[in-house]
Amino acid sequence: MQSTSSLANLAQKATLSLMAVYLVVLTIYIFNLQWSGLLEHFAWLRWTLNCLPIVLFVPAIIKRNARSAIWLCFILLVYFMNAVVDCFADQTRWIALIEVLVVTLLFCAAMMFARWQLQLNNSK
Secondary structure, rough: OHHHHHHHHHHHHHHHHHHHOOOOHHHHHHHHHHHHOOOOHHHHHHHHHHHHHHHHHHHHHOOOOHHHHHHHHHHHHHHHHHHHHHHHOOOOOOHHHHHHHHHHHHHHHHHHHHHHHHHHHHHO
């Protein structure tokens, strides 16, 4: 079992990496809209519908709620499936491939955050 200070340090690093990857995911969705040619037709609506489910978890992650991070992992599985389908069906495969990698990074960051935060909560 790790000490409380090292768990707090790991949880802090996981929170920062989670937020950084969040920004990358949102940027990927902007580029995906630009390359797919949907900037003219209700682009803000599609971007909002794509990003709203994962953005709703930001306040809970800032508050360091591990249960919300677990739910975020479940939601990210849908994003992963969508990105994999886009890899094989779209002409902009390189964007979809980057989306697969970034969603995988976000999933891993959320999973490790949940693990370390739960261990930290149980050690107190």
